[in-house]
Amino acid sequence: MMRLPSNHVAITAPLVASDRVFPGIEIGRSTTDGRAFHLTPMLVDYRVLQSTNSVTLGGLGSGKSTSRKIQVRRGILHHGDQAVVIDSYGENKPEQAKEGEWAPLTRALGGQVVMAGEFTLNPCSPLFPADVREQLIRSLIATTEPSALTPESGHALQHALNNPKATDLSGLVDALQHPEDGRFPAAQLTDWGLRAVLALSKFTDGALRGIFDGPTAGLPDTDLPIISFDFTRLDKNSPAIPALMAAISCWVEHVWLVQSTARHRRFVIEEAWQIFLSPHTNELVQRLIKNSRKDRLSVDAVMHTLSDVGDGRAQDVVRLAEIVQIGRLAPEEAAQVGALYDLPAWAVARIPTLAPGEAVWKVGGHFVDIIQTVITEEEAVLTDTSSGRRAAQEAEYGDGQQVTEEPGEDEEEPAVRLDKDTAPTENDNGPGPDEDEWELPPNTIDTVYTGQRLDHRHQAVLQAARAGRLNEAAGLAAVGEREDITTHGINSPQATAWLVTRAEVAELSGNKDQAAHLRATVARMGNNGGTEWFERTDDTEPQWHQVSEPPAPEPASSDDGHPRARRRTWPYVAVTAALAITAAGVWQSAEDDTTREERQQKVSAYKGRSGAALSIDSVDADVVARWTRDRHSVIVELRTGFEPDARYLRIESEGKNAVSQPEEGRFAVSPELKLSVEDPHADVTVRVVIGGKNWKEGSRAPSRMVRLSPTGVAFDAETGKKLPSDL
Numbered sequence: 001m002m003r004l005p006s007n008h009v010a011i012t013a014p015l016v017a018s019d020r021v022f023p024g025i026e027i028g029r030s031t032t033d034g035r036a037f038h039l040t041p042m043l044v045d046y047r048v049l050q051s052t053n054s055v056t057l058g059g060l061g062s063g064k065s066t067s068r069k070i071q072v073r074r075g076i077l078h079h080g081d082q083a084v085v086i087d088s089y090g091e092n093k094p095e096q097a098k099e100g101e102w103a104p105l106t107r108a109l110g111g112q113v114v115m116a117g118e119f120t121l122n123p124c125s126p127l128f129p130a131d132v133r134e135q136l137i138r139s140l141i142a143t144t145e146p147s148a149l150t151p152e153s154g155h156a157l158q159h160a161l162n163n164p165k166a167t168d169l170s171g172l173v174d175a176l177q178h179p180e181d182g183r184f185p186a187a188q189l190t191d192w193g194l195r196a197v198l199a200l201s202k203f204t205d206g207a208l209r210g211i212f213d214g215p216t217a218g219l220p221d222t223d224l225p226i227i228s229f230d231f232t233r234l235d236k237n238s239p240a241i242p243a244l245m246a247a248i249s250c251w252v253e254h255v256w257l258v259q260s261t262a263r264h265r266r267f268v269i270e271e272a273w274q275i276f277l278s279p280h281t282n283e284l285v286q287r288l289i290k291n292s293r294k295d296r297l298s299v300d301a302v303m304h305t306l307s308d309v310g311d312g313r314a315q316d317v318v319r320l321a322e323i324v325q326i327g328r329l330a331p332e333e334a335a336q337v338g339a340l341y342d343l344p345a346w347a348v349a350r351i352p353t354l355a356p357g358e359a360v361w362k363v364g365g366h367f368v369d370i371i372q373t374v375i376t377e378e379e380a381v382l383t384d385t386s387s388g389r390r391a392a393q394e395a396e397y398g399d400g401q402q403v404t405e406e407p408g409e410d411e412e413e414p415a416v417r418l419d420k421d422t423a424p425t426e427n428d429n430g431p432g433p434d435e436d437e438w439e440l441p442p443n444t445i446d447t448v449y450t451g452q453r454l455d456h457r458h459q460a461v462l463q464a465a466r467a468g469r470l471n472e473a474a475g476l477a478a479v480g481e482r483e484d485i486t487t488h489g490i491n492s493p494q495a496t497a498w499l500v501t502r503a504e505v506a507e508l509s510g511n512k513d514q515a516a517h518l519r520a521t522v523a524r525m526g527n528n529g530g531t532e533w534f535e536r537t538d539d540t541e542p543q544w545h546q547v548s549e550p551p552a553p554e555p556a557s558s559d560d561g562h563p564r565a566r567r568r569t570w571p572y573v574a575v576t577a578a579l580a581i582t583a584a585g586v587w588q589s590a591e592d593d594t595t596r597e598e599r600q601q602k603v604s605a606y607k608g609r610s611g612a613a614l615s616i617d618s619v620d621a622d623v624v625a626r627w628t629r630d631r632h633s634v635i636v637e638l639r640t641g642f643e644p645d646a647r648y649l650r651i652e653s654e655g656k657n658a659v660s661q662p663e664e665g666r667f668a669v670s671p672e673l674k675l676s677v678e679d680p681h682a683d684v685t686v687r688v689v690i691g692g693k694n695w696k697e698g699s700r701a702p703s704r705m706v707r708l709s710p711t712g713v714a715f716d717a718e719t720g721k722k723l724p725s726d727l
Contacts, residue, residue, distance in 0.1 A: 022363065025074040027067070028373040031358060037371045039363065040079060041298050041323060042264040049364045051322040052292050053299040056359075057306065057337060058327025061463075063357040065270070066383045067325065067373040068302055069105050072266055073382070076109055076225045082262040083111075084252055086245055088231040088271045100230040102270075105382045111226030116234050119218030120211060121247040122168050124161070127216070128254050132284075134161060137172070137200075139246045139281045140212065143239040145199035155184070156193030169213045170204050173197055208240045212247070219251070222259040242274045246281040253288055257295050265297045272301035273308035276317055286317055305333045306340065307629060315340065315609070324362045328354040328460065331475040339607035339712060344368055352479045355456040458501045465508045473505050606681060611726030612714035617692030617702045619646050622726035625708040631680035636673045636708070638688060643667075648691030648701050653684070683709045685717050 024040025041052035058064035075081035087100030103113045123136040137157060141148050159182050160166055163175035176193040179186050204213040220227050229248055231241055252267055267288065275281045289299050301318070309315055324341050326334075331352045338348035347360045347368050354360070357373045375383070457480045465473035481498035488494045503518035608631075611624040622639045636653070638660075640646040644667070649660045651673045658671035675684060686708070691701035705717035714723045 022367075025071065025078050026374070027071060027074075028357075028371045031370045031372050037361070037369070039323075040075060040264060042293075042296055044363075046293070049322055050293070051289075051320060052297065053289050053321045054301070054323035054325065055318055055321040056300065056302045056325045056327075057304070057329065058325075058359065059304060059329055059333075061356060062327030062329075062354065062359075063373065064302060064325070064327045064359070065101065066375070067327075067357065067359065068268060068300060069102065069383045070373060070375060070379055072226070072268065073105060073109065073379065075264065075266065079264060080262055081264045081266060082224070082260050083226045083266040083268060084248070084256060085226065085228045085268040086231065086248060086270060087228050088234075088241065088274070098232055100228060100232045101383075102228045103230065104384075106226050106228040108382055109226050111224050111228065112220040113228045113230050114218070114220060115230045116240075116244065117210060120214045120216060121219070121244070121251060122214065122216040123212055123247060123250075124166055124168050124172055125216050126167075128250055130161070132250055132254065134158065135284060136247060136250055137161070139278065139284060140203060140243050141196055141199040142278060143243045143281075144202050144208075145195065148195035148199045150192075150195075152192040153196045156189045157196055159183075159189055160193065168215060169200060173200050173204055176200075202239075203243075208238070211240055211244065222256050223261070227256075242278050242281045245269065245275040246278075246284045249275070249281075249285045249288055253295075257297060263296060265295070266300055267297060268300045268302065270302045273303050276301070276309045282317060286320075289317065289320055305329060306336050307333065322364055324360075326351055326360045326362075327358070328352065328356075330472045331479055335606060336608060339609075349479065349483070352476050353457045353460065353483070355460075458497065461501050462504060465505045470505065470509045473508075477502050477505060606710055607712040608710055610684075610708040610710060610712055610714050612706055612708070612723035613726045614688060614690075614704060614706070614723070616688065616690040616704055617695065619643050619690050619692045621646070621649075621688070621690060623651070623686065623688050623706055623708070623714070624726055625684055625686075625710075627677070627680060627710050631677070633674055633676050634684050634708075634710075636675065636684065636686050637670050638690075639670045640668065640690075645693040646690065647693065647695045648689070648697075650689035650701070650703075651686055652689070653686040681710060683707050683715075 021035075022037075022039045023043040024038050026036055026038050028037050029035065030037055041049060041054070044052075056064045056068055072081070072083050072085075076083065085102050085106070087102040099113065099115075106113050123140060124133055128136065134157065138149060138154075141153075156176060156179070159179060160172055160175035163171075163180070165171040165175045176197045177190065179189040179193065182189065184192075202208050203211065229244075231244065234241055249267070257265065269275060269285070275285055285299070288295075288297065291297075292299055301321070303309070306315065306318065309318055319340060324337075326337055326343075329337065329351050334348050334351035337343070337351070338345075341362055343360065343362060347362075347370070350370060351360055354370070355372075357375070359371055359373070360368065361371045362368050457476070461473045461476045461480070464470075464476060477498060481495065481502070484492065484494035484498060499518050503515045506512075506515040506518065608627040609625065611622055614621050614623060619640060620643060623636065624639060625634050625636045627634045636651055638649050638651050638658075640649065646668050647661065649668050649671050651658050651671055653673060653675055656673055656675065658673040660668045660671040662668045673686070677684065684707070685705060687703050687705050689701050689703040691699075695701055706723065707715045707717040709715070712725075714725070715721065716723055
């Protein structure tokens with residue numbers, strides 16, 4: 001472990017956005033200055049952290065789930081927290097049936113694992129308020145038959161829910177099929193409710209029966225330290241999964257939170273994109289998020305990338321989180337996350353190169369740092385997700401063969417482990433401001449290892465390439481190479497090492513010619529530092545970088561023993577040509593780096609979303625543009641919420657338009673317009689037309705031209721002035 005004076009640390013560590021110290025459990029240590037990082041959201045001052053919810057993002061093997069489990073465990077042990085987990089990510093273990101990855105930790109903490117299919121949640125339960133019951137039933141219908149939700153079927157559903165028979169789902173279906181006369185005749189209500197009956201019948205008579213069609217039963221006590229709802233035995237594509245997530249969120253809100261006495265509660269949702277994507281299930285969990293601080297609750301959403309939730313309104317919910325933990329992601333994903341959460345450029349650049357267990361943390365509006373999660377041996381056993389892989393390796397190689405593991409696609413790599421003597425303590429806040437030295441974790445400074453060990457950035461590139469993710473590997477290599485060229489110079493050993501890594505990626509992708517060219521470039525550069533740093537001990541791999549130059553040709557003699565008068569010049573011409581080719585290759589590499597740098601700047605500025613808050617004809621509205629994932633089109637939406645005075649809404653651009661007006665007293669639907677774009681980085685200009693309270697049909701409504709930029713900024717197209725954001 002390296003120790004540096006504090007004044008040296010200030011030089012070597014990147015500048016973080018804040019050095020604020022938070023109260024609560026220890027999570028890890030900063031890789032920038034070695035300080036301990038603590039955080040329990042409920043203990044942070046409201047003026048610093050208004051929302052206690054979090055989003056955890058990270059690619060496969062980045063350590064996101066391991067870090068979340070450790071945080072929940074320490075909160076329960078040190079603060080008496082309680083937790084409910086939706087676990088939909090399982091592992092086949094050799095000694096037992098498939099179960100979720102949270103199961104070992106849940107049992108070790110004295111909690112209960114509840115398998116899907118072994119409990120029923122009654123959506124018509126009187127434990128839920130009437131509006132929640134209706135919303136939950138709508139979410140069930142939407143998961144199986146979204147088109148069944150019409151204004152007519154909605155009225156039939158409301159009428160059936162008031163029927164005394166509607167005490168459970170089967171009774172509700174019966175009330176829909178045989179309604180009593182109300183505002184409309186029974187025959188009309190039956191016709192309107194037919195499609196809702198067909199959708200709900202899948203939960204009462206179809207393959208999804210047994211989960212919602214009965215009284216609430218099989219649920220655990222609410223005073224347990226942790227409850228894990230295990231979905232791993234369900235089909236991953238089953239519509240029951242988002243419906244179950246929605247039902248459990250209602251149970252959490254109206255039963256668990258009411259009866260729980262813990263001062264801090266956590267609701268962890270693995271694979272949270274499944275509940276965020278559906279507008280109906282989204283609304284149920286959104287209420288939990290907005291009331292979290294009042295309820296002493298932290299809603300913790302765990303996902304792989306922002307792409308999981310698409311480009312729509314689900315991202316608006318994800319944006320509500322004020323605690324963000326971002327593990328390793330591909331460069332383009334990193335840029336998208338950085339734009340959404342307004343991360344500094346240095347943090348975005350580091351995301352693709354993060355080691356397992358490292359993450360960029362943003363807490364509140366100002367704190368940003370890179371934190372390495374620390375883990376004890378006991379925690380490593382409880383959070384292990386690689387037992388299935390090890391069993392397969394032992395079956396292949398035998399118990400006596402030592403196997404070197406690499407994480408598989410569904411496995412997490414461990415974070416940095418601590419011995420028992422150095423296990424984190426609740427009150428360990430790191431060194432004080434007056435201490436002369438910081439004790440830094442091993443990966444804080446000098447991450448470029450010498451000798452036989454590779455920099456973890458190179459390991460990440462090679463791991464991605466070997467797993468077949470060649471585009472991701474190329475992107476990570478480009479970011480790492482640019483960093484080292486900027487820091488150490490184009491002829492440095494660190495820069496040379498990236499040529500070696502790129503050669504291996506080319507070899508793995510089947511491009512033998514490019515691999516040979518890159519290796520020849522390294523061999524001819526004569527950079528001993530670079531080649532020695534990348535030496536290998538594995539005799540099975542060719543040590544191509546150690547190939548020596550061919551010996552210079554000896555002077556030829558004439559037949560009479562006297563040297564010729566004229567020396568042969570072709571060896572020197574060949575050497576000169578070789579040097580010229582090498583120099584050209586180096587300059588071409590530098591040119592490519594410059595091109596990549598410019599491209600990265602464009603990617604970093606790209607947010608893929610723009611919005612402006614407007615007030616037209618006394619109506620407050622938001623115009624929002626969302627570029628699609630393929631960046632070939634942009635969707636522009638005009639939102640007025642529930643403004644009663646919005647009588648006429650219109651968006652127009654490039655000869656296309658979308659119009660909406662209220663009908664039969666209902667609020668006007670938000671009009672959407674989809675436009676094709678040739679350049680995804682170009683601005684889009686639209687005309688926004690709104691008719692307010694005094695607007696009459698057939699009359700001209702006030703309008704405004706708005707220019708929306710994919711960098712997140714919007715302008716008045718006529719004056720050029722920047723418009724206020726819709727956020």
